[in-house]
Amino acid sequence: MPHTSGVTDMTQNKIDLLRAATEISVRYIEQDRTARLSVGDSELAALDGFGTIDADNPIAPAAALAMIDHLGSPATMRQSSGRYFGFVNGGVTPIGLAASVIAGAWDQNAALPIMSPAATAIDAAAADLIVDVLALPHESVASFCGGATIANITGIVTGRDHVLQQAGWDVHTKGLAGSPPLAVVLSEEAHVSVLKTLRVAGIGSDAVHRVPADSFGRLDATQMPTLDGPALVILQAGNVNTGHSDPFRAIIESLTPQQRAQTWVHVDGAFGLWANATPNRRQHVDGVDLADSWATDAHKWLNAPYDCGVVVCRHPAALRHSMAMNAAYVETNDDTRSLMNLGLQMSQAARAVPVWAILASEGRVGVADAIERTCLAAERFAATLVDAGVELLTPVVLNQALMAFGDDATTDAVIAAVQADGTCWVGGTTWQGRRAMRISVSDIGTTFDDVDVAAAAILKSRS
Numbered sequence: 001m002p003h004t005s006g007v008t009d010m011t012q013n014k015i016d017l018l019r020a021a022t023e024i025s026v027r028y029i030e031q032d033r034t035a036r037l038s039v040g041d042s043e044l045a046a047l048d049g050f051g052t053i054d055a056d057n058p059i060a061p062a063a064a065l066a067m068i069d070h071l072g073s074p075a076t077m078r079q080s081s082g083r084y085f086g087f088v089n090g091g092v093t094p095i096g097l098a099a100s101v102i103a104g105a106w107d108q109n110a111a112l113p114i115m116s117p118a119a120t121a122i123d124a125a126a127a128d129l130i131v132d133v134l135a136l137p138h139e140s141v142a143s144f145c146g147g148a149t150i151a152n153i154t155g156i157v158t159g160r161d162h163v164l165q166q167a168g169w170d171v172h173t174k175g176l177a178g179s180p181p182l183a184v185v186l187s188e189e190a191h192v193s194v195l196k197t198l199r200v201a202g203i204g205s206d207a208v209h210r211v212p213a214d215s216f217g218r219l220d221a222t223q224m225p226t227l228d229g230p231a232l233v234i235l236q237a238g239n240v241n242t243g244h245s246d247p248f249r250a251i252i253e254s255l256t257p258q259q260r261a262q263t264w265v266h267v268d269g270a271f272g273l274w275a276n277a278t279p280n281r282r283q284h285v286d287g288v289d290l291a292d293s294w295a296t297d298a299h300k301w302l303n304a305p306y307d308c309g310v311v312v313c314r315h316p317a318a319l320r321h322s323m324a325m326n327a328a329y330v331e332t333n334d335d336t337r338s339l340m341n342l343g344l345q346m347s348q349a350a351r352a353v354p355v356w357a358i359l360a361s362e363g364r365v366g367v368a369d370a371i372e373r374t375c376l377a378a379e380r381f382a383a384t385l386v387d388a389g390v391e392l393l394t395p396v397v398l399n400q401a402l403m404a405f406g407d408d409a410t411t412d413a414v415i416a417a418v419q420a421d422g423t424c425w426v427g428g429t430t431w432q433g434r435r436a437m438r439i440s441v442s443d444i445g446t447t448f449d450d451v452d453v454a455a456a457a458i459l460k461s462r463s
């Protein structure tokens, strides 16, 4: 019999604090559309308050919540304001946030089905929906992790093990020293997370063939090396600056059947893979479904709460082979969806709960519309600035626009002025030798009005 002799102190504390946290959160969200997107000097200075608590003088839990609110809230970046265009940071959808609150209350460990039947069932359903909505091969398996960096590690290590296994070399027993040569090919425009992945995977940069990219940041397929033996080809959907993608079909279909059989193609599609979720943008990632594994994020373009990456693999047995761990006390078997055998982590949050809620309530059409809307918003943003004489550095194909305001110093000065003004937030980057303003429309709550207000603020900052 469960213990039912009344609510324990601990439970009552949890309820009281959750109510307080909800009130704070609601008050915070009420300011989402009006707050400035800049953190002033006094708000920055106030953050030192967090460091004034010492371990021998703890404060009450309610006081800790109040400090988080009073000191922390004013120094956040409002990613859900509709006017935040930094990095590829999305807002959070209402349903995603709400579902994550329940998942937090559940506090489930999603490592094993026996630990949480609910988390496991939701995870399996969300994984199937992801594969379906992203229009990836139906035999693929998806699993959730901390972000696209972790998903890249997962996919690339799986590919490394698989192609070397096929060449008669078992990495798990022999390691990498003395293995058959493994060709590793990627664009010079590959994301930094892929370079870190290769380090983690024991593949040094001297062993990597970097293929030149064109002026849009796409791997130049005519400069691909001839593959002969086990190979890892790592391609990109959505360059983090330009939004352009590598020519998947040309690269993958140019391989002979024998080369293809010895090659694992992994796609880093942290945000760009979502272009495949809408018929209007799919042509920009044509052939992406021909790969073997994919990394993407739910916390970027799907606007799920942080953190949530996704790895998708069309060879479930290979993923399990590389990621499985076995111990008597966990008693897993291959038929069950044990997340600890489908990714790097053992204990893990039930990250799929908000993802499932978003996908279940948006559906295929809702996701496609959200992706398309942000792309149209980026196009409108760029067009407004171009009309006012600002230079667009690469054509807008997805949600990214790269703008220059003359020489590098002027561009940097405009970016700094926009950040200080706080009407919107944009970051800077260096694109093929030139400083540029990066505009990323990744919050699906961004309206055309938001774009117009932000563009006007940017143009005002120019003078």
Ligand SMILES: *Cc1c(COP(=O)(O)O)cnc(C)c1O
Residues within 6 Å of the ligand: 088, 146, 147, 148, 149, 150, 191, 193, 194, 236, 237, 238, 239, 240, 268, 269, 270, 271, 297, 309
């Ligand atoms: C954001 C991004 C990553 C890294 O994703 P995280 O979720 O931050 O780990 C990798 N590749 C590309 C192209 C990205 O845009």
